[in-house]
Amino acid sequence: GVGMGMTAPVSITAFPAEDGSFQQKVKVSLRIPSQFQDNPPCPTDESIKIEERQGMTIYSTQFGGYAKEADYVNYAAKLKAALGSDAAYRKDFYLCNGYDPPMKPYGRRNEVWFVKE
Numbered sequence: 026g027v028g029m030g031m032t033a034p035v036s037i038t039a040f041p042a043e044d045g046s047f048q049q050k051v052k053v054s055l056r057i058p059s060q061f062q063d064n065p066p067c068p069t070d071e072s073i074k075i076e077e078r079q080g081m082t083i084y085s086t087q088f089g090g091y092a093k094e095a096d097y098v099n100y101a102a103k104l105k106a107a108l109g110s111d112a113a114y115r116k117d118f119y120l121c122n123g124y125d126p127p128m129k130p131y132g133r134r135n136e137v138w139f140v141k142e
Contacts, residue, residue: 027061027066029057029058029061030058031126032055032056032057032058033056033123033124033125034056034122034123034124034136035053035054035055035122035123035124036053036054036055036056036120036121036122037051037052037053037054037097037120037121037122038051038052038053038054038118038119038120038121039051039097039101039118039119039120039121040117040118041098041101041118041119045098045101045102046094046098047094047097047098054076054078057075081140081141082140082141083120083138083139083140083141084104084108084112084114084138084139084141085104085136085137085138085139086100086103086104086107086136086137087134087135087136088100088135088136089132089133089134089135090133090135091133092121092123092133092135096135097121097135097137100135100137101119101121101137101139104137104139105139108139112139112141113141113142114139114140114141114142115139115140115141115142118140119137119138119139119140120136120137120138120140121135121136121137122135122136122137122138123135124136
């Protein structure tokens, strides 16, 4: 019952299949605004969970435009190639992040994050 407005980034946890595409399972995460973090409102929908994301070190790449699944898969592949085989990061998931409201037509920011092990 409390309006919190737009948060950024909207983060989608992707679980890649063997071919790099998304599996059916994804997890969408929204940042709780600072004024609600100490005492977040209790979700009324059982499918919504409040989780605390621990600090992490990431490898990241940024791109523009209206991001679709294919864009995130493509940039994840580019990031993987740029890192090579020596970088230690979680291979079982990666994070797809969007920072802009849907009605923003230009200067959009999207990122792919690999979490360092």
